Amino acid sequence: MATEQRTRDGGDATTGPVTLVVRWMENLSETQFAYLLLTPALLLLAVIALWPLLSTFEMSLHADSLSGGVGELYSIDELFANYYDVITGKRNALMPSPFLPTELSLNAIFASALGVTLVFTLVSVFFETIVGFGQALVLNQDFRGRRWVRVAIIIPWAVPIVIQGMIFYLMFQPGIGLFVGQEGNPALLQQLGLIGGTPLADAQDATMIIIVADIWKTTAFMALLILAGLQSVDRNLYDVARVAGASKWQAFKKITLPIVLPTVLVAMLFRTIQAMRVYGIIETMAGCEVVPSLSCLVITSFDNTLNATAATVAFITAGIIAIVVSVYIVKYARDEMG
Amino acid sequence: MGVVNRTLDMVREDDSHESTRNVNRRDFVKAAGATGTAVGLAGCIGGGGGGSSPTSTTGGDTGTVTGPTTIQLAADDNFKGKQQGINDLLHENGVSDDISIEILGGSFVSSGRQSKYKNILNAGQTKPTIFMMDNGWTIPFIVRDQIANLSQELSSDVVSTVKEDYVDTMVATASMDGDLYGIPLFADFPTMQYRKDLLREAGYSDSDFDTWATESMTWQKFSNVVADAKEAHPDMTGYNFQGAAYIGLSCCDFVEFMSSWGGSYFGEFDNLFGPVGDRPITVDEQPVVDAINMVRHFIYGENPGGKFGDYAGNISPEAVVQYKEESSRKPFANGNVLFHRNWPYSIKISGAEDAFGTDLGAMPIPYGVEASSSDYGPEIGGIPSALGGWHLTLNPNAPADKKAAGREVLSALTNKNVQMGLFELGGWTPPVPSRINSSRAQDLDLIGRYVDTLAVASKNAVPRPVTRVWPQEAQQINKEVNAAFKRDKSASKAVSDLKAALEQIEESV
Numbered sequence: 001m002a003t004e005q006r007t008r009d010g011g012d013a014t015t016g017p018v019t020l021v022v023r024w025m026e027n028l029s030e031t032q033f034a035y036l037l038l039t040p041a042l043l044l045l046a047v048i049a050l051w052p053l054l055s056t057f058e059m060s061l062h063a064d065s066l067s068g069g070v071g072e073l074y075s076i077d078e079l080f081a082n083y084y085d086v087i088t089g090k091r092n093a094l095m096p097s098p099f100l101p102t103e104l105s106l107n108a109i110f111a112s113a114l115g116v117t118l119v120f121t122l123v124s125v126f127f128e129t130i131v132g133f134g135q136a137l138v139l140n141q142d143f144r145g146r147r148w149v150r151v152a153i154i155i156p157w158a159v160p161i162v163i164q165g166m167i168f169y170l171m172f173q174p175g176i177g178l179f180v181g182q183e184g185n186p187a188l189l190q191q192l193g194l195i196g197g198t199p200l201a202d203a204q205d206a207t208m209i210i211i212v213a214d215i216w217k218t219t220a221f222m223a224l225l226i227l228a229g230l231q232s233v234d235r236n237l238y239d240v241a242r243v244a245g246a247s248k249w250q251a252f253k254k255i256t257l258p259i260v261l262p263t264v265l266v267a268m269l270f271r272t273i274q275a276m277r278v279y280g281i282i283e284t285m286a287g288c289e290v291v292p293s294l295s296c297l298v299i300t301s302f303d304n305t306l307n308a309t310a311a312t313v314a315f316i317t318a319g320i321i322a323i324v325v326s327v328y329i330v331k332y333a334r335d336e337m338g
Numbered sequence: 339m340g341v342v343n344r345t346l347d348m349v350r351e352d353d354s355h356e357s358t359r360n361v362n363r364r365d366f367v368k369a370a371g372a373t374g375t376a377v378g379l380a381g382c383i384g385g386g387g388g389g390s391s392p393t394s395t396t397g398g399d400t401g402t403v404t405g406p407t408t409i410q411l412a413a414d415d416n417f418k419g420k421q422q423g424i425n426d427l428l429h430e431n432g433v434s435d436d437i438s439i440e441i442l443g444g445s446f447v448s449s450g451r452q453s454k455y456k457n458i459l460n461a462g463q464t465k466p467t468i469f470m471m472d473n474g475w476t477i478p479f480i481v482r483d484q485i486a487n488l489s490q491e492l493s494s495d496v497v498s499t500v501k502e503d504y505v506d507t508m509v510a511t512a513s514m515d516g517d518l519y520g521i522p523l524f525a526d527f528p529t530m531q532y533r534k535d536l537l538r539e540a541g542y543s544d545s546d547f548d549t550w551a552t553e554s555m556t557w558q559k560f561s562n563v564v565a566d567a568k569e570a571h572p573d574m575t576g577y578n579f580q581g582a583a584y585i586g587l588s589c590c591d592f593v594e595f596m597s598s599w600g601g602s603y604f605g606e607f608d609n610l611f612g613p614v615g616d617r618p619i620t621v622d623e624q625p626v627v628d629a630i631n632m633v634r635h636f637i638y639g640e641n642p643g644g645k646f647g648d649y650a651g652n653i654s655p656e657a658v659v660q661y662k663e664e665s666s667r668k669p670f671a672n673g674n675v676l677f678h679r680n681w682p683y684s685i686k687i688s689g690a691e692d693a694f695g696t697d698l699g700a701m702p703i704p705y706g707v708e709a710s711s712s713d714y715g716p717e718i719g720g721i722p723s724a725l726g727g728w729h730l731t732l733n734p735n736a737p738a739d740k741k742a743a744g745r746e747v748l749s750a751l752t753n754k755n756v757q758m759g760l761f762e763l764g765g766w767t768p769p770v771p772s773r774i775n776s777s778r779a780q781d782l783d784l785i786g787r788y789v790d791t792l793a794v795a796s797k798n799a800v801p802r803p804v805t806r807v808w809p810q811e812a813q814q815i816n817k818e819v820n821a822a823f824k825r826d827k828s829a830s831k832a833v834s835d836l837k838a839a840l841e842q843i844e845e846s847v
Contacts, residue, residue, distance in 0.1 A: 066806045093842035096813050174657030175669035201660035289583040304809040
C-alpha cells in the first residue's frame, strides 16, 4: 500500500520493490517462470504430504511405548529395529496380524497383511479393468437410452462404502442373508462349494466376497475413465480401417487399444493405489481381524498404542505403494515416448 | 517430472500465441499482490478478533460451583436419550440445581469410544468433564496417567463406600495401587436366555424354570436339555453365543467357558491385573483345552479328546464363529433360536410384551466343574459370568469449577436412590450386589422378573485381566480361540500357540 502511495506521489518509480520484483520476473526464462508459478503448489504439497511422511518415518525409528506417545529413539546401530522386527516376524505376537506370511500356505498368506492386500489388489484391479473396459466399449456404441445406461452403471460407485459394506455384510450373515443357508439347507453358493457356512469369519471366503463387492462398486469408475479415452478416438480412423479391409478385431488392436492404453494405465494406477489402501469395506463387512489388510494393520496397531509399530507399517505401506506406482509411471513414460 | 514437462510444454505453447495471451506477467503480479494483501488483512482481522474474544472466563479457580454450570458427560446414545431423566434424578438426590449435565452420545462399539477418548485425553482437552469408560479398558487410561485419581478428588466416605459395598471385582478394574480412579456406574452380567413356551412343549415345566433361574446347571445337563428341546423343534437352532474373533470372545464368552472348567489365562485371580511379565501363563492347561473341545462338540458334535460322550453335540450352529452380540441376538429375537447367551439389554428387548414377554426365561451360565475342584478357586471355577459394566471417570484437565461439579455428580452415584433410579430409568444394573435383587428391584417392570438370576451372576463375576498389554493379549486370544472353534487348529495347538504369543507380549514390557 505504502509503495503504491509513493509511486503515485511521484516517488522513485524505477526502484520501488514492486517494480523490482516485476522486472526480475519479466527477465526470468520461460522454464524459470514456470517453476516460479508452480512453487506455491509444491510448497503446499510439501506441507500436507511430505511433512507427514517424514514425521511418520521419524516416529518409526522410535521404540513403542504402551503408556502413550512413542518411546525412545533407537540408537544408531539398531535404528531400523522396528522394520527388522516387523518384517522378520519378531513382533507378530504384539501385532494384530503378521506383516508377511509366517509360512508358505494359503492360510498363512490370507492371514498376513501384505499377502491379503496384494491378493486383493491384483484380483480386484484385474477384474475391474477387464469388466470396466467391456462396459466402456458397450457405452461407446450408439444406441437408444445410452444416457440412462450410463447413469445406471455409475450408481454403485455413488453408494457410500459403509452402506455398501452393510449390504454385503447382511447378504452373507447367517440367519439373515440370502447367500447363507442353514446347515441342512445350504444356499446356492454353498452348494457349489464357493463359500463355507460362515463366509465372513473365514479369511479366504471373506477376501473373495470383499473383492466381489469392490469390483461391483468401482468397475463404474474404470468404465467412465476408459470411456473418456474411447471418446477421444478419431472416428475417421475406423473408416480408413474399414476401407483397408481390417477386421473388427484388427481395428481394435491397431487403433482403439494403442490410443486408449495410456488412459487405461492411468485408471489402473488410480485403482491400484486405492486398492493397496483398502480399509473401509473390510471394516464394515468382515472386520480387520478376519481380513487384515495393510491399512487395517496400521489402524489396529495404532489403536493398541503401538504407535511406533503403526508408523513403521504405514511407512512400509507407503513405500510399497510408491514401488507399484513407479511401475506404472515407467510404463506410461515408455508408452508416451514410444 | 512428466507433469512438469507437460506444464512447460503448455507454457511454451502459450508463448507461441503471444497475441492471444490475456494476462501478462505484470498484471499477474498485480492481481496476486492484491489478493495476497486482501487475504493478509482478512487474516489479521480474524486473528485480532480471536485474540480479543473473552475466552478466559474461568478465572475463579476456587474449585467450587458458584453459579449455573453445565458439564459434559461422554456416554452412549442410550444415556443421551435419558438426559432429562438423569438430570432430574440427580437433582432430586442432592446434586445442586445449578449443575446440569449435557450427555454426549457415542458409538455402542466400545473400542470406537476407547480410541476417541484416548485422542481427547492425549490432546489434553478440557471437555468433556466426565467419561463413561468400559471396565475392560479403564486401567490402560490409569496407567497412562490420563484420568483423575478419585481417592484424592472425592471425600474418603465416598471412596470407602465404593470399596466396601460395590462388586469388588468391578472396583478392581478401576483401581491401581489401592487408589480409585472410577466410580462404577452400572454392571452387566450375561445370562442364558431361553424360550419357556417352546421348552414347555418339550416336556419341561414352570417348576424347572424356577429352579433354573437361580441354580446353575452343568454343561452336560444343559446340552441335553437343549438337545431335548431341539428334538421337539427340529427346525430351530439350539444354543447360540458369540464366538467371532473379536474382543467379546476374549473378555467374555471364552472367559466363561474357560473358568467354568476352572481354567484361567494367568492362574490365580490375584494375577489378573498384573504384574505383567511376572505371572504364570496358564492357557495351555487341561481345563482350557477342555473348554475349547466342549465348544467344538457343541458345534460339530465331534467330541475331540473323547471327554464329552454324555454331552449332547451339534446343539450350536456353525455360525457362532461369526456371531457377535447383535448378530446372535437377532436370530433369537426372530424366534429361530431356543437358548441364547447375552447381556441384560437383550432381556429388555426380548422380554418386552410385544416380543416374548413372560415366555422369556433366564438362567445363570452353566458350569463344568465346581469352584471347589478348580485349581484357581474359589474366584475362578464353578458358575461363570463375565463381568461387563462401565465406570465414570473424571477428566483431570477440566477447569476447576467443572471438576467441582463433576465431583458432586460422581459422589451422588453412590446414593442408593440414584442407583435404583437408574435401574428404573434405563435398566442399568446397580454395581452393588445387595441392590440387584432388592425388593424395589423385584418390583421393576420386565427386568424385575430376572433380577434373581442377575444377582447369582453378580456373585460369580470374573473380570477380564486388564493390564496395559491386555489389548494385544485379547487380540491373540480371540484369534487363536476362534481358529480352534473354526477347526483351523486343534485345541491343544491353539493354546500352545497362544501361550507362546502371550509369553512374547508379557516379556515385551
